[in-house]
Amino acid sequence: MNITIAKSELLAALQDAAHAISPNSPQASLRGIKVEAKENRLVITGSDADISIRRVLEKDDINNLNIIEEGEILVESRYLLEIVRKIDAEQIQVEVIDGSLTKFSGGSAVFKINGMRADDYPSIDFTKPSSSVSLTAAELLSIIEQTAFAASAKDTRPVLTGVNFKLENGILSCTATDSYRLAKKTMPFASADSFNITIPAKSLNEVRGTMLGDLNETITISLNDKKAQFESKDMLLQTRLLDGGYPETDRLIPKEFKYVLSVNRNDLIHAIDRTTFIKNDNMTINRLSLSEGEIILSNRSQEIGESTETLAGTFTGEPLEISFAGNYVMSAARALRGNELKISFTGEMKPFIMTCEEDQTIIQLVLPVRTYN
Amino acid sequence: MNITIAKSELLAALQDAAHAISPNSPQASLRGIKVEAKENRLVITGSDADISIRRVLEKDDINNLNIIEEGEILVESRYLLEIVRKIDAEQIQVEVIDGSLTKFSGGSAVFKINGMRADDYPSIDFTKPSSSVSLTAAELLSIIEQTAFAASAKDTRPVLTGVNFKLENGILSCTATDSYRLAKKTMPFASADSFNITIPAKSLNEVRGTMLGDLNETITISLNDKKAQFESKDMLLQTRLLDGGYPETDRLIPKEFKYVLSVNRNDLIHAIDRTTFIKNDNMTINRLSLSEGEIILSNRSQEIGESTETLAGTFTGEPLEISFAGNYVMSAARALRGNELKISFTGEMKPFIMTCEEDQTIIQLVLPVRTYN
Numbered sequence: 001m002n003i004t005i006a007k008s009e010l011l012a013a014l015q016d017a018a019h020a021i022s023p024n025s026p027q028a029s030l031r032g033i034k035v036e037a038k039e040n041r042l043v044i045t046g047s048d049a050d051i052s053i054r055r056v057l058e059k060d061d062i063n064n065l066n067i068i069e070e071g072e073i074l075v076e077s078r079y080l081l082e083i084v085r086k087i088d089a090e091q092i093q094v095e096v097i098d099g100s101l102t103k104f105s106g107g108s109a110v111f112k113i114n115g116m117r118a119d120d121y122p123s124i125d126f127t128k129p130s131s132s133v134s135l136t137a138a139e140l141l142s143i144i145e146q147t148a149f150a151a152s153a154k155d156t157r158p159v160l161t162g163v164n165f166k167l168e169n170g171i172l173s174c175t176a177t178d179s180y181r182l183a184k185k186t187m188p189f190a191s192a193d194s195f196n197i198t199i200p201a202k203s204l205n206e207v208r209g210t211m212l213g214d215l216n217e218t219i220t221i222s223l224n225d226k227k228a229q230f231e232s233k234d235m236l237l238q239t240r241l242l243d244g245g246y247p248e249t250d251r252l253i254p255k256e257f258k259y260v261l262s263v264n265r266n267d268l269i270h271a272i273d274r275t276t277f278i279k280n281d282n283m284t285i286n287r288l289s290l291s292e293g294e295i296i297l298s299n300r301s302q303e304i305g306e307s308t309e310t311l312a313g314t315f316t317g318e319p320l321e322i323s324f325a326g327n328y329v330m331s332a333a334r335a336l337r338g339n340e341l342k343i344s345f346t347g348e349m350k351p352f353i354m355t356c357e358e359d360q361t362i363i364q365l366v367l368p369v370r371t372y373n
Numbered sequence: 374m375n376i377t378i379a380k381s382e383l384l385a386a387l388q389d390a391a392h393a394i395s396p397n398s399p400q401a402s403l404r405g406i407k408v409e410a411k412e413n414r415l416v417i418t419g420s421d422a423d424i425s426i427r428r429v430l431e432k433d434d435i436n437n438l439n440i441i442e443e444g445e446i447l448v449e450s451r452y453l454l455e456i457v458r459k460i461d462a463e464q465i466q467v468e469v470i471d472g473s474l475t476k477f478s479g480g481s482a483v484f485k486i487n488g489m490r491a492d493d494y495p496s497i498d499f500t501k502p503s504s505s506v507s508l509t510a511a512e513l514l515s516i517i518e519q520t521a522f523a524a525s526a527k528d529t530r531p532v533l534t535g536v537n538f539k540l541e542n543g544i545l546s547c548t549a550t551d552s553y554r555l556a557k558k559t560m561p562f563a564s565a566d567s568f569n570i571t572i573p574a575k576s577l578n579e580v581r582g583t584m585l586g587d588l589n590e591t592i593t594i595s596l597n598d599k600k601a602q603f604e605s606k607d608m609l610l611q612t613r614l615l616d617g618g619y620p621e622t623d624r625l626i627p628k629e630f631k632y633v634l635s636v637n638r639n640d641l642i643h644a645i646d647r648t649t650f651i652k653n654d655n656m657t658i659n660r661l662s663l664s665e666g667e668i669i670l671s672n673r674s675q676e677i678g679e680s681t682e683t684l685a686g687t688f689t690g691e692p693l694e695i696s697f698a699g700n701y702v703m704s705a706a707r708a709l710r711g712n713e714l715k716i717s718f719t720g721e722m723k724p725f726i727m728t729c730e731e732d733q734t735i736i737q738l739v740l741p742v743r744t745y746n
Contacts, residue, residue, distance in 0.1 A: 079650055079677060086647040101678070109647055113678035274459040274482055277452055304452060305474070305486035 001071025002095040003037050007106065009063035010042075010092060011084045013055040016235060017046030018077045019210050020053040029120045033080050035094070036072040036118075040065075045124065046077060051203050052124045053210065054236045064091065072118040073102050083111050126238060128231075129224035133167070133191060137232070138215040143174045144204045146185050146335040146362045151201035152178035162198040164246040167191060175249055176201065181328045182249060182365040183335060198246050199228055203239035211235055253365055254351060257344035259317030261290060265341045265356070267311055268297075269333050272326045275299040275307045284326040285369055291319040299326070322348055323371040329354070332364035374410050374444030375468040380479065382436035383415075383465060384457045386428040389608060390419030391450045392583050393426040402493045406453050408467070409445040409491075414438075418497065419450060424576050425497045426583065427609045437464060445491040446475050456484050499611060501604075502597035506540070506564060510605070511588040516547045517577045519558050519708045519735045524574035525551035535571040537619040540564060548622055549574065554701045555622060555738040556708060571619050572601055576612035584608055626738055627724060630717035632690030634663060638714045638729070640684055641670075642706050645699045648672040648680045657699040658742055664692040672699070695721055696744040702727070705737035 017033050025031050025048060036043040042057040042065060059065040073096060084092060089106030097103050100115035135143075144163075152160035163176045172189035175182065211219060211232045222229040223241075230237045276284045278299045289296040295313050300306040322345060333341060338356030345352040354364040390406050398404050398421060409416045415430040415438060432438040446469060457465060462479030470476050473488035508516075517536075525533035536549045545562035548555065584592060584605045595602040596614075603610045649657045651672045662669040668686050673679040695718060706714060711729030718725040727737040 082650040083647075086643075088643060088647075108684070109644070109680060109682045111678060111680045114676065270459075270461060271482070274456075274461075277455040303487065305484060307482060307484045309482045311481070 001035075001037050001073055002067075002069040002093075003042065004064070004066045004068070004091050004093045005042065005057070006062065006064045007084060007087060007090060007092045009057060011081075013042075013044045013057055014077070014081055014084055016055050016210050017044045017053050018081060019206055020046040020048055020051045020237070021077050022048040023078060027122075029074060029116055029122065031076050031078075032074040032116050032121070033077045034072060034074045034118060034121045037067045038070045040067060042067075045121075047122070047124055049122070050200065050240050051206055052126070052238045053206075054126060054238075056234060056236075068095075071096055073115050074100070074118040074121050075102060075113060075115040079113055083113070124238070126229075126236065128229060129222045129227065131193060131195060131224060132220055132222040133172075133189070133193065134218050134220045136215065137212040137217045137219055139187075140219050140221075140230075141208060141212045141215065142337075143185055144208045144212075147174050147176040147183040148201040148204045148208075149331050149335065150176040150178060150181050150183035150364075154178075159198055159242045159244040159246055161202070162200045162242040162246075163204055164196070164198045166196045166246075168194050168196075175246070177247075177249060180325070180367050181332065182252065183332070183362070184249070184253070184365075185362045187361045195223060196246070197223055197225065197228065198242040198244075199239060200242055203228075203237070206239075207237055211237060252351065253353065253363065254344075254346045257346055257353075259290065259315070259320050259345040261288075261295065261313060261315045261343040261345070263295065263311055263313035263341055263343065265333050265336065265339055267313075268341060269330055271297050271309045271311060272330045274309070276326060278304050278307060285323050285371055286326040286329070287321065287323045287371065289319075289321050290315045290317070292316065317345070320345060320348065322352070322368050324352075324366055324368050328366050332366055335364060336362060374408075374446055375440075375442040375466075376410050376415065377437070377439045377441070377464050377466045378415065378430070379435065379437045380457060380460060380463060380465045382430060384454075386415075386417045386430055387450070387454055387457055389428050389583050390417045390426050391454060392579055393419040393421055393424045393610070394450050395421040396451060400495075402447060402489055402495065404449050404451075405447040405489050405494070406450045407445060407447045407491060407494045410440045411443045413440060415440075418494075420495070420497055422495070423573065423613050424579055425499070425611045426579075427499060427611075429607060429609075441468075444469055446488050447473070447491040447494050448475055448486060448488040452486055456486070497611070499602075499609065501602060502595045502600065504566060504568060504597060505593055505595040506545075506562070506566065507591050507593045509588065510585040510590045510592055512560075513592050513594075513603075514581060514585045514588065515710075516558055517581045517585075520547050520549040520556040521574040521577045521581075522704050522708065523549040523551060523554050523556035523737075527551075532571055532615045532617040532619055534575070535573045535615040535619075536577055537569070537571045539569045539619075541567050541569075548619070550620075550622060553698070553740050554705065555625065556705070556735070557622070557626070557738075558735045560734045568596060569619070570596055570598070570601065571615040571617075572612060573615055576601075576610070579612075580610055584610060625724065626726065626736065627717075627719045630719055630726075632663065632688070632693050632718040634661075634668065634686060634688045634716040634718070636668065636684055636686035636714055636716065638706050638709065638712055640686075641714060642703055644670050644682045644684060645703045647682070649699060651677050651680060658696050658744055659699040659702070660694065660696045660744065662692075662694050663688045663690070665689065690718070693718060693721065695725070695741050697725075697739055697741050701739050705739055708737060709735060 034045045044055045087106035092106040102115045104111040173186045175184045295311040298308040336356045338358030407418045417428045460479035465479040468476045475488045477484040546559045668684040671681045709729045711731030
């Protein structure tokens, strides 16, 4: 391989591909980024076996790509990024000298780096699955931001570390739960297709971090029962899916409520946030004492002390005392868009749901916790 | 104690005091900030036993201090900062309710926090030593920035973890060395006084981080053989000194040179910085190959690869090859102010010195390393 290319375009593509890489992967070749030059284009791939990212640079006036000799290289991603970031030149030359020894030159600097054998790189099947749906980047971003945080961080039930995407009868529903809370987004979706897959939350967060910069762009998701491919104009991110049936969650969501609280979203977030340092067993548990006359948020730890704060808002129902993990309610409130939150309860130890008028596609459910003070 | 005070002023003073605190100190009382209200002023103290910071807030129109009842509190610094930072009010009330239980209120929030007994706080002697010198913040900043980085990070010879300040015959010299490199700043100083003390580099970095925001301010340093006090308009930082005689370093600095290199400072810094990922045993060793025709910086690692870069500049002397720790030369170059560096050598394995025309007060010395390639 022997190419020249604009530094800034090469760097951007390498940075995108590097998102998929685990720098400490036990499999050496996966610590590398693969760069292939052929047929007037550069194909740049990074992968951690679960997530793979591919950037294709077609020769154009911005990237100024010139392929002097076709070929491929596989170089440890951190060295590659460091060299391309720091070379002080508009144009960079990358040339294989001997075997996997690769020369990078630009400005007055010349690097000769021991690469790896490109044919040691696992063959990643980028074949496009036949079933596909399209969303705007804005729609996909709101799905990810409003649900992915609620997925489980623990591997004990792997399927819960993902977001379930289910398309049925023209309705797309996206659900995440760690069994203590649940986020569900439901939107009409003009398609006769149907699927039921679970995408790792980690992969969705990579999609958010790399592909959703331009909110008007169309993102195509192609999928089968093994993998999902997210594709934008010049980038492709492919992720494996989580195996196992996703639990039926609809029956967990209560439909009738005896108590309803309306409260300003930011007031609630800030009031909880002020108390996060008051922890018991490393958790912040807040308590709401609700009556039609008063809404009081409190928090108490034997060791540290206590807080109380009166919130403005309205409450209808018999007086109710309910305790919950503060960070769960804060993240749920952050994921709801709108100024006023409606929190609907059915009882002291029953799950409650949080919604807002302005965006009826999203519902957040939180399980209360038992306290003894 | 019972006071009200402007949140922003209280927060700033607490943040300053917190700089002295080790949040995980085994001595519980030192994890706290002490606040004393008496005689129309608030005295705020933080300490880790080595460094102590005191802020005094005299009642004025900005801090709006109102002392309703004199007294003192001692509260874990991280709780104190968290509460005062997040309370949503211009004015905060702090009141001792019962023993060390302390109430903080502002806006709609009320906190009752378990403080510690203020009389458990170590008594810190803030008596001012009689000997003192004054510098501008700008002068003190340049002393710290140009020397402190060269102090040793290891405790094997404690006195080397500090910067030696020596005043003699109207000359102030400030020296730091970790025995592989040395930084020395020498400036005329109109004083008949004399002293020879070593201040921990860590303390000087705290001084830099907290007291030197206004470069025109005068900083008074009062000292005896046990401690140094840095005092600005409204803040006092006191540090213990390092025991033990500081080594005589003047004889280490060569006076005559056989080889002299002139090179652009930024070019040298960037060229070394580009190669920092090429490590041997976790160190980046750069090699300069110097002749009157060519200045080449190179770097080589069996595992990773190599770099070479030609630098613009002038060299006089017989051809010379010399190797050194890249980060030592980079930090020394950064600490020299000026566009052109002069690097003077006496031989392949002899210390070399780095200086610049624009600022003759500062000299940097670096020991070469032996390499076998």
